Amino acid sequence: MLNIPIFVILIGLLVYISNATAVPWNNEPTGQTIAALDADTSVTFAAKGHGTAELAAAGRYRVVTTVESVDSTRPSTGETQRVTVVVRRPDTAQTGLPGVVFMHGAGQGTAFDSFGDIAEDMASAGFVTAVLDKPSWSTEVFNRDYEGSAAAYDQVVDLLRRMPQVADAKVGIYATSESTWISAYLLDRDPRIAFQVLLSPMVFPMRQALGFLAAQDFALVGANDGYQSIVRRAFNADVSAFDLPNVDIDTLRPATYDIPTFVGYGAKDVMTAQVEGAEAILDMAHRAGNWDVTIRGYPVANHVLRLAQDSQAGTQFADEYVRDVIAWVSGVTQGLEQTSERVAGSTLYQSIPVPKELRAKPALTWYGLVLHGAMLVMLLAALVMASAALALRIRGRIVGRPFRLGFTYGFGRMLLTLTLTTIGVLLLFAAGIAQVVMAVVNLAWGGAPDDHPGLMQWSWPVIQGVCTLVVWAWSRLLARLIEVATGRGIMRLPPRTDSIRGVVSGREPVLATTRFARILFWVVATAMFLVLLMFAFWGLFIY
Structure with missing residues (x-):
């Protein structure tokens, strides 16, 4: 009884x-796609006279490497970090060269173990490149100071601008994954940034972007639907009382995309919302009056446009990604008119919608x-x-x-x-x-x-x-x-x-x-x- x-x-x-x-969370499969206008990812420009322009290519120059250092001060606290900067430049007497500053994704990269291959290739093509230690000060993974990081990267941008070989109006940035949130703050503080290369940009606020990542990946690995309930509750957490300042930052605004922009996606990338991300980037750029946005999809590339697992050392970039980036930066910094399709390569695919309803x-x-x-x-x-x-x-x-x-x-x-x-x-x-x-x-x-x-x-x-x-x-x-x-x-x-x-x-x-x-x-x-x-x-x- x-x-x-x-x-x-x-x-x-x-x-x-x-x-x-x-x-409640709608994560039913939607199978969103953006079809490429051309399977060939090549980036071409028209010459100022007639015909096709001759663009920079890797291997043209011998590379000279120097090591610089700057004292980067965190504006919010006054804390200082000694940042090493590896500068690579072509061995040529030319002046007026474009400059590129590389911005780290997640993790704790240094000037010596990050971007070495692509920075070397771009320098051999005729650009001056700078890779610095990731600005972190005393912060950890979940409380990075994005505005402070933007100030640190801007110091290195100014370092390149002061170099005799570099044209100060032709210095741009190469941002990957997490740093595509930081790049928005950098463009706010420095409107003279000439261009940006965005590799697997996160685009949406962190709560939504990481919620999408977790929900999609839980489904892809075959986890029981019940484990999705953990994702939903975790990403609705109110973290305002904790030292997690970046969860609800929103960098999706026109000013973030009002300069020439190259976006690269990998078909094996399971971390970014490619379709809605590309649509949002185009929308923001057009609102800012910028129609110079080039999007490329690479069929066998992962989140960092590599061919193998990121955990393996020495993995190569996919397909002709490096060639395309060098050609695009070359054409943009010469002020040429692009003749190749703006959206090319593999079809962009997104399995589920971005959970924009996530709230604290x-x-x-x-x-x-x-x-x-x-x-x-x-x-x-x-x-x-x-x-x-x-x-x-x-x-x-x-x-x-x-x-x-x-x-x-x-x-x-x-x-x-x-x-x-x-x-x-x-x-x-x-x-x-x-x-x-x-x-x-x-x-x-x-x-x-x-x-x-x-x-x-x-x-x-x-x-x-x-x-x-x-x-x-x-x-x-x-x-x-x-x-x-x-x-x-x-x-x-x-x-x-x-x-x-x-x-x-x-x-x-x-x-x-x-x-x-x-x-x-x-x-x-x-x-x-x-x-x-x-x-x-x-x-x-x-x-």
């Missing part, structure tokens, strides 16, 4: 929490933080209590006086079963998430998804089924507890005389004859129930 009503109440509570914390949800965030914090505290307390019980049992065996917890009516056995089952499900949940993350990282590096997803596919329904059984075990435990407490007179109103004192003293026990066992029971039980609430928060009780 008690088991079923308690089970229904508990399941109803957990299902309600799962649905209350759910975030303070109530959801704080509930999640409090719940997870309480769960971790209680799990730690339960571990300490269990360790103490084990130590007392071992000590009792050594001294010949066995230690007994004194659980009554089978509560010790029921609690142990409940604990082992819940911890087992928690470990399976963690293993499923870990496998999804590893598969997504491998995919982002340029690897192929596994044909057999395995754990990350079947673990979700298994966890759901076992959690349902755990809730049934909880209903049996609570029903038993109510039954015994009723027999002791505690459940009466008012309680039977001396019933509470009898339970506390252990003379008429409900759970156990010892105070230690009673405390252990409630600590462990609370921890296990908080784990169930955590599962409900992440959507495991949406059937």
Whole structure:
């Protein structure tokens, strides 16, 4: 009579929490495409007289490399970083050469281990190139100072402008991935930037761009749809109270694209929204009155336009990407008229829409933080209590006086079963998430998804089924507890005389004859129930 009503109440509570914390998100496949106007990615320009212009090409000059350094000050704090700059220039007496400053993507690149091949090729074609240490100061991955970084890159732009070989009106930037957010701040502070090459630009605010990345990649690696609920809740987090300043920056504005722009995408790139990104770039550029936007798609290239995994050293650029960039910069800086198609190469493809509806949800965030914090505290307390019980049992065996917890009516056995089952499900949940993350990282590096997803596919329904059984075990435990407490007179109103004192003293026990066992029971039980609430928060009780 008690088991079923308690089970229904508990399941109803957990299902309600799962649905209350759910975030609506349309990530159904859409298969958006932009067809290229020409399969050939070559960039050509008309000569100022007639015919086709002769453009710069790699290998024309011997390259001279020098190492400079600048003290880059972070404007917001005054913190200074000594930044090394590797400058490569063609060995020629010519002046008025174009200059290119390279801007780092995610990670912690240095002047010596980043952009070496393309900077060398561009210098051999007749450009002066500069690669600097990534400006980071004391910031970490998620709290980069984008405005400060823009100031640091602008210092290097000015460094090139002051060089006798360089035409100060022909210095542009080469920005990749994360730095395409920083380039927007750079163009705001320095309107004299002559051109920009954007490799796999992120375009949209970080919350939307990374939400798209995670949702698409979770689907591509074959993760169960249930794991998408984790993505939805995580990317609706309100991070305003934390040191994460870039989550909601919006650099999608006309001023970001009001100069000649070259955009390069790889067909194997699983991190950027290529179709909506290209459309947004063209829209912003046209609003700014700029029609000089060239978009190229490369059929076998990954996120950084390479042929193999990013984790492998020495991977080559795809197809004729380097040739096309050199030709485009050459033509643009000479003021020539482009004759090749503006959109060429492989067809741009995007599997799902950008989740533009993502917004910070303070109530959801704080509930999640409090719940997870309480769960971790209680799990730690339960571990300490269990360790103490084990130590007392071992000590009792050594001294010949066995230690007994004194659980009554089978509560010790029921609690142990409940604990082992819940911890087992928690470990399976963690293993499923870990496998999804590893598969997504491998995919982002340029690897192929596994044909057999395995754990990350079947673990979700298994966890759901076992959690349902755990809730049934909880209903049996609570029903038993109510039954015994009723027999002791505690459940009466008012309680039977001396019933509470009898339970506390252990003379008429409900759970156990010892105070230690009673405390252990409630600590462990609370921890296990908080784990169930955590599962409900992440959507495991949406059937």
